[in-house]
Amino acid sequence: ACGDVVAVMDCDLQHPPQTLIEMYRLWQEGYEVIEGVKADRGKEGFLHKECAGFFYDIMSKATKVNMKDASDFKMMDRKAVDSILSMPERNMFFRATSSWVGYKTTSVEFEVQEREAGVSKWSPWSLVKYAFTNIVAFTTFPLQFVTITGAICFICSLVLMVYSLVQYFTGSAVEGYTTLLMVLLLVGSAMMISLGIIGYYISKIYEEVKRRPRYIISKVIKNGSIQD
Template sequence: MNKISLIVPCYNEEANIKPFYNAIMEIYTGGGGINDADLELMFVNDGSKDNTLQKIRALHEKDSRVKCVSFSRNFGKEAALFAGIRNVTGDCTVLLDADLQHPPFVLVEMYKKWKEGYEVVEGVKSNRGKEGLFHKLFTKVFYGMISKAVGMDMKNSSDYKLLDKKVVAELAKLKERNTFFRALSFWVGFKKTTVYYEVAERANGTSKWSTKSLIKYAINNVICFSYAPLHIVTAVGCVFTIIGIGVAVDALISFFTGKAASGFPTLVCITLIGFGGVMVCLGIIGVYIAQIYDEVKGRPQYIIGEKIE
């Protein structure tokens, strides 16, 4: 018999644990298409400060299929996803959020696609739900950059996907600390297909993603998966070189034709713009160096404080 594992990252989701479990069990026991497989429900508690772990432990006491990897502190969703990947045992694995914004009934269609022979089933958003104008614009720019980096359209991609055990095994081998799971699932290859879903409203609570955390998440992911910012540095350097040559030529022409002016304001502006460009370039390079520094230290991506098996 096949075994399907679910990886569910959780951070302060105490109000959603039981509704999520009920929604999964309703699909699993209702003859919806996945009840021909054994079930493993792997929660990953990402250092929650509320009663999330206690809620998971209570479910485990009633249902041994419920398991949990609990971090010693908050390490972030990327770490939670990879902790789940390294601890599940299913023939296929579905990754989805505990807040029910990833509709559980879609995993039935994913499972059917897997049985047809697909090894990666990507959940693609047919809409992005309720998002602010700034968030939508920022997301469009970010995923446009990432799509060019990986050579695939990721504009409506999500962490909601099914992976064959072969894919899970390859992802589990990765040793890098700074990861971008959504792009890595494209990078590994294998036979892919997509299913579409509408983003649902959160069952309870509010999003844990602030604007600041989203910007930080985006910058880290672009840096760890793309060389585009370094190419931007090169382009900026070329632009300022061309400007400098143009100004020098203009100054020489003015000097030899007797039209030279004091030019102090122009000189100040050019100096400030050039200095600003240099600092931006150094900042981009500095972020790459910081990423390298994180990797060479060799610290683990996460620390497990407790396992419920």
């Protein structure tokens, strides 16, 4: 798309085309990213709605972008489109990236329409795979989770070590059990923490490889005039 403003929508017409008129008017008012927000999820089964809600909760916490009722239905100014296209990363999570680039943003609610043809291909398992793929593509949170788990294991191991030593000095411990337990706890905690440190370095390498810009220039003021 090469126009001054670009709309993105699904081809099954669940995104109502008439909403584009309202989006376009907001773009004319100066908004550069107009998000389509679902007023409801339409006629979906209870299980599907719960799985979708759980998926977006995970995505919101992992990506630090509010993904509740998010959709791919958007209208974007040319600047926002060019900013997204300029990113060299290949595995891109579009819904989160369109918010990450910034720019003046607003939203429009829309009612999810009935499909013109076909049925939804999304199953609970496909939602899980979709969530995992996009979390990995957009954030290093899973790698940081290993560090947190290692710290928790280390604290738990210290508590168990104190308990084992008390048992040993009171004569309640089985011979050799205390030493074996302490060694296993220390080695296990050290391995988890070491994996967390390695994961931290990998996350930094991952961020460097994606080569995202540190910031995006929205406007340039030159000789008193503003240039986009």
